[in-house]
Each structure stands twice: as structure tokens, then as C-alpha cells.
Amino acid sequence: MSDTAPLGKVVVFGVGLIGGSFALALKAAGQAAEVVGFGRTLGSLTQALELGIVDRAGFNVGQEVSNADLVLIATPVGTTPEVMARIAPCLGSQTVVTDAGSTKEDVVEAARACFGERIGQFVPAHPIAGAENSGALAARPDLYRGKQVVLTPLAESSELSIARVRSAWEACGGEIRELAPAEHDRVFAAVSHLPHLLSFALVHDLARRDNRELLFAYAASGFRDFTRIAASHPEMWRDICLANQKALLEELDRYREQLDELRDALQRGDGASLEATFDVARTARREWAESKTRT
Numbered sequence: 001m002s003d004t005a006p007l008g009k010v011v012v013f014g015v016g017l018i019g020g021s022f023a024l025a026l027k028a029a030g031q032a033a034e035v036v037g038f039g040r041t042l043g044s045l046t047q048a049l050e051l052g053i054v055d056r057a058g059f060n061v062g063q064e065v066s067n068a069d070l071v072l073i074a075t076p077v078g079t080t081p082e083v084m085a086r087i088a089p090c091l092g093s094q095t096v097v098t099d100a101g102s103t104k105e106d107v108v109e110a111a112r113a114c115f116g117e118r119i120g121q122f123v124p125a126h127p128i129a130g131a132e133n134s135g136a137l138a139a140r141p142d143l144y145r146g147k148q149v150v151l152t153p154l155a156e157s158s159e160l161s162i163a164r165v166r167s168a169w170e171a172c173g174g175e176i177r178e179l180a181p182a183e184h185d186r187v188f189a190a191v192s193h194l195p196h197l198l199s200f201a202l203v204h205d206l207a208r209r210d211n212r213e214l215l216f217a218y219a220a221s222g223f224r225d226f227t228r229i230a231a232s233h234p235e236m237w238r239d240i241c242l243a244n245q246k247a248l249l250e251e252l253d254r255y256r257e258q259l260d261e262l263r264d265a266l267q268r269g270d271g272a273s274l275e276a277t278f279d280v281a282r283t284a285r286r287e288w289a290e291s292k293t294r295t
């Protein structure tokens with residue numbers, strides 16, 4: 001098949017929010033003749049079948065992967081090495097593999113270890129779209145519409161593989177961007193992984209207090225906005241934090257310095273300093289929101 005023609009068989013490992021939404025979007029665009037799903041449990045796959053997200057539940061990896069046009073790995077990033085190890089021995093010469101993991105350096109390392117001379121058939125990707133809800137039930141065909149999808153192609157990724165992955169995400173409504181894996185991980189440590197860690201930390205601290213019921217009873221929209229993402233999947237975020245440990249620790253240290261500055265200003269009763277910090281943040285936040293409504 002050509003690099004941008006509608007796909008024949010698409011195999012999805014991990015038919016949850018991200019894998020399920022990819023399958024639904026490709027089907028809605030008429031870009032996949034058949035979607036076969038692999039899961040960790042039969043329960044989650046049965047649900048994906050009942051919801052019409054996949055056409056079949058896969059049982060034999062070799063049989064399904066060898067003649068697939070595209071394989072998407074959409075499992076927690078900590079499972080990527082094990083999933084790649086299952087796929088690698090059965091990869092057909094025409095099969096292209098991509099992933100949706102929130103981190104890229106670890107995924108690239110696993111791919112290099114597993115795919116050997118077939119590494120050119122792998123194109124790492126990360127859709128910058130999601131939600132705090134997970135599982136097949138949360139999947140939506142429009143999740144990726146108008147959202148950025150970052151590809152981090154390897155020097156070895158073949159032109160055909162890149163074009164096929166690009167075309168699949170575009171069919172889902174995504175807007176393709178490219179970054180090097182290390183740069184990707186530094187960027188998302190700052191704007192995605194750190195915010196999740198902070199949100200989990202705040203809710204965790206409140207939840208273990210004796211007076212949590214009183215606190216939560218009065219928590220309102222500010223709390224709701226700051227903590228929506230603390231309802232995200234613990235296993236997925238455990239894996240992301242560990243996979244991006246170095247960059248995330250750097251961001252955490254910077255944030256602690258920022259908090260220390262604010263704490264010192266507060267202790268001094270230095271309103272001018274607090275206001276100046278809030279003012280810079282407000283302007284940056286408003287400009288960011290404005291730029292997002294323009295695109």
C-alpha cells in the first residue's frame with residue numbers, strides 16, 4: 001500500500017482513552033478497514049468490542065501483527081518494552097509501528113532494543129490531547145480534532161513509515177509537529193508532567209488530613225480547576241514520572257525555588273513582590289489562552 005492510502009488492518013495495543021479514540025477517529029474517517037485490539041484484561045477488550053471501538057479482539061500477536069498496516073501502542077509507558085518485545089519477532093516487512101506515549105526517550109530506547117534492523121518501521125508519536133478519564137468508555141472519535149500530535153522520528157525512521165503515521169494522525173484531526181525525543185521530554189516535563197505532580201500532591205495532602213471533609217465541602221471552582229487532573233490514572237502517571245525522572249526532577253527543583261521566593265515574600269509581608277509575581281503570571285497565562293483560541 002502507499003504511505004497515505006486508507007489503512008487495511010490496524011492493531012491497537014491498549015484500547016483505552018487514547019488507543020480507543022484513535023480507533024474511533026480512524027474508523028469515522030473511513031481510514032481503517034479493520035481494527036483489532038489487544039488488552040491486558042479480557043474485560044476491557046470486551047467493553048471496547050461492545051462499544052464498537054474494535055472489530056475484533058486479538059489473541060495471536062504473530063497472526064495479527066504480521067500483516068497489519070499500522071500498529072499503535074497505547075498502553076502505559078512502563079509497559080512499552082514488554083509490548084514491543086511481543087511485537088518485534090512478528091513484524092511484517094510492510095507493518096509500521098507507532099505509539100502514543102507521553103514520554104519519548106524511554107520509548108525510543110525500548111524500540112532500539114527490540115526492533116533491531118526493523119527500527120526504520122517505528123515512528124514515535126504523542127497526541128497532545130487527553131482527559132482525566134481513562135478506559136474504553138472514555139474514548140471519543142473527536143478527541144484529536146484540532147489538537148497537536150508531536151512526532152519524534154528517528155534518523156532511521158523510513159519516509160514511508162513517517163508518512164503513514166503522519167497521515168493516520170491527520171485523519172484523526174491532529175496537527176502534526178516534530179521535536180527531538182529529549183526536547184520533547186523536557187518540554188512536557190514543564191507543561192504537563194509537573195502540573196500533574198503538583199495537582200496530585202495538593203489533593204493528597206488535603207485528603208490525608210483529619211478535617212478533609214470540611215475542606216472538601218467548601219472547595220469550589222478554583223480547587224476544581226487546579227485539581228481536575230488529580231483525577232487522572234495513577235498507573236499511567238506513575239510510569240510517566242519514572243520515565244521522565246531527570247527532566248521532572250529539574251522542573252520540580254525550579255518550582256520549589258519559585259515557591260521559596262513566594263514564601264519569603266509572604267513572610268516579609270512583601271505585597272509588592274507577591275503582586276509583581278502574580279502580574280507576570282497573569283499576563284503570561286492570558287497571552288497563552290489567547291494564542292490557543294486563535295489556533
Ligand SMILES: NC(=O)c1ccc[n+]([C@@H]2O[C@H](COP(=O)([O-])OP(=O)(O)OC[C@H]3O[C@@H](n4cnc5c(N)ncnc54)[C@H](O)[C@@H]3O)[C@@H](O)[C@H]2O)c1
Nearest residue numbers: 014016017018039040074075076077101102130131134135
Ligand atoms: N490520558 C491522556 O491524557 C494521555 C494523553 C496522551 C498520551 N497518553 C498516553 O497514552 C497511553 C495510554 O493512556 P490512556 O489514557 O489511553 O490510558 P487508559 O488506561 O485509558 O488505557 C490504557 C489501556 O492499556 C491497557 N493495557 C495496559 N497494559 C497493557 C499491556 N501490557 N498490553 C495490552 N494492553 C495493556 C489497559 O488495560 C487499558 O485498557 C499512555 O502511554 C499515556 O502516557 C495519555
Ligand SMILES: O=C(O)C(=O)C[C@]1(C(=O)O)C=C[C@@H](O)C=C1
Nearest residue numbers: 102127128129130131132192229
Ligand atoms: O487534559 C488532560 O487531562 C491531560 O492531562 C492531557 C495531557 C496534558 O497534560 O495536557 C496529559 C498527558 C498527555 O501526555 C497529553 C496531554
